[in-house]
Amino acid sequence: MPAATPAPITVALLGGGTVGSQVARLLTESAPDLAARVGAPLQLIGVAVRDASRPRPGVPADLLTDDAAGLAARGADIVVEVMGGIEPARSLILSAMAAGSSVITANKALLAADGATLYRAAADNGVDLYFEASVAGAIPLLRPLRESLAGDRVVKVLGIVNGTTNFILSKMESEGADYAVALAEAQALGYAEADPTADVGGHDAAAKAAILAELAFHTRVTTDDVSCEGITGVTAADVEAARDMGFVIKLLAVAERTADGAGVIVRVHPAMVPNDHPLASVRDAFNAVFVEAESAGEMMFYGRGAGGAPTASAVLGDVVAAARNRVSGGRGPTESVYAALGVRSIDEARTRYYVNLDVADRPGVLAAIAQAFADNGVSIQVVRQDGHGDDAGLIVRTHLATEGALRRTVDNLRTLDAVKSVVGVMRVEGEAGP
Ligand SMILES: NC(=O)c1ccc[n+]([C@@H]2O[C@H](COP(=O)([O-])OP(=O)(O)OC[C@H]3O[C@@H](n4cnc5c(N)ncnc54)[C@H](OP(=O)(O)O)[C@@H]3O)[C@@H](O)[C@H]2O)c1
Structure with missing residues (x-):
């Protein structure tokens, strides 16, 4: 039969x-x-x-x-x-x-x-x-986090999860284009919506960051828990300065454990990534997510992040x-939020920073600026100065510092006579070391 x-x-x-x-x-x-x-x-x-x-x-x-x-x-x-x-x-x-x-x-x-x-x-x-x-x-990503890594302890998730903004930033980088020009090109090619707010404002990436963080850290995370900053403030000058230093600018979704292991911080913002980091070569509308787990080490998931x-x-x-x-007659995985880590403020996030200053070109300026960093416990990694005459451009890259300490430093810098303006501040992600 x-x-x-x-x-x-x-x-x-x-x-x-x-x-x-x-x-x-x-x-x-x-x-x-x-x-x-x-x-x-x-x-x-x-x-x-x-x-x-x-x-x-x-x-x-x-x-x-x-x-x-x-x-x-x-x-x-x-x-x-x-x-x-x-x-x-x-x-x-x-x-x-x-x-x-x-x-x-x-x-x-x-x-x-x-x-x-x-x-x-x-x-x-x-x-x-x-x-x-x-x-x-x-990209197979949630199943690996939910199932394949269920026996490990994820430390950090760092990714490019929005193709529209990655396309725009790639255009700004390869063509030296301004943000508005690159956005218009993305819209003409169908990579950006007529109303691009959800993408360029970082909100789409923030929703994805919340989903990733919840699975990675077994902790309930919603969009409201994500600190979110889009790419609308990124300028052609930022992109050029990054290139000069051997970096590219990417919109990153970052979810990480706090240093004490008891909390999680979830953030979306543009950041400089060193050219030799795997995320730096992710271009145009592609997505990639870098996962760091205690036993597995570092992994990267790469592919097409959108399209029918x-x-x-x-x-x-x-x-x-x-x-x-x-x-x-089986069942798929259920919700896993048993760890219930506290979702902490971005003020506790520790990262490196690039600070671009327009300063007066006279003796003692560098010392005053270095003092502002030191007063807030932010240690300087590299300083680069160009320009002659009355004005000079000063670019400072820091070692790891908390977001709060960096914000206080920048507030101090704005009050100094020597500082004409703070031209740009951007986080640096993906560098090894202190
Ligand atoms: N597009 C991508 O690349 C992509 C990638 C990852 C995730 N997603 C997600 O996938 C989902 C769908 O995206 P999509 O790009 O396919 O959207 P879409 O092209 O706008 O399609 C939405 C569909 O839902 C129908 N629809 C909307 N509201 C409805 C309602 N109230 N009652 C009945 N039907 C309704 C629409 O009907 P009509 O056709 O008659 O308007 C349309 O067929 C979204 O959640 C999106 O975030 C999309």
Whole structure:
């Protein structure tokens, strides 16, 4: 007697845009392989969009619906949320879980704002919650943090997780372009939205930093816990000064344990990275995340951080994992926030700094400036001076110092007669040593 064909695993898609249409395409095109990997066929039962009358390449017209609430509550084995935004995405996910569906989402904004509610609903309903695509698109990163490194102790996560800003900074570097020119080019090429605020303001990277920090440090972290500064203040002069010193400027998401090990600091800001650091060569729209763990040492994850097909690849990986759990009766990983480390202020973060000053060119100036650093316990690593006549440019690079001490130093510098203006202050990341 032939073996009975296993019942299909049903999949409902909430969203049929850039990512959703690619998920639908892959579910259809790769159906035989996916069925073999899961042990049961995957059956797409509906795709919810705002405008169901508009044809979508790769999405069968008879599956399109504008009734997202109805589709979410239909009790599919797996609901994939790729609509974006907080509402109605959150309500739809909760209604799907209440109906017994496992949920896959790419929605970093929702996870970083209110992941706890989603985790709780998944636990209450005995379903899975997977979200690999929410950070760094196609790059397998959350599963390694959540599963492969579950036996290690992560010390630091340092990454380029926003392709739009990386593209803009790469253009500023390679073409000497001003920020506004590089942004306009990114918009013309489709790498930046018409309203680029979420990207250039660092908010998208901050949401991803919160998700990474929560998984890395087993501690609940939300967007509000992330200190966030975007790239709008980065100038062509900063980029040039960085280049002269052998650095590039990157927008970094950083999550790290405090020196006492009892806290975690999560921050997003532009920083100078030495040319020989692996993150320095990550260009254009690519993403990369550098993870440092106590036993494993340093690792880097690199690849495409966005785009329909790359992001859909990560979504499909989660669909296969959730579907296998359905077939085997298993469960995916649940929320792990047992460590409950305190989320500390960026004032406690220890990093190196570059300070660019416009100073009067007369004797004693250097001594006064060095004193301002010393008074605040900030030790100077390198000083470079150029210019003649009345004005001189002075660039100071420091050893490790706390953010608070550096801020006090800069406040002091602004009060000195010798200092005409503080032209730029930027953190330096990725250098070894004190
Ligand atoms: N694009 C990427 O590269 C990327 C990468 C990683 C993560 N993500 C995340 O993936 C998610 C989707 O992004 P995307 O770029 O695919 O967005 P998108 O192209 O704007 O697609 C959103 C889809 O959701 C539908 N939709 C939105 N609100 C709806 C509502 N209230 N009811 C019914 N349908 C609704 C839209 O319908 P219409 O088509 O009718 O407007 C559209 O099909 C977001 O959370 C995003 O952050 C995206």
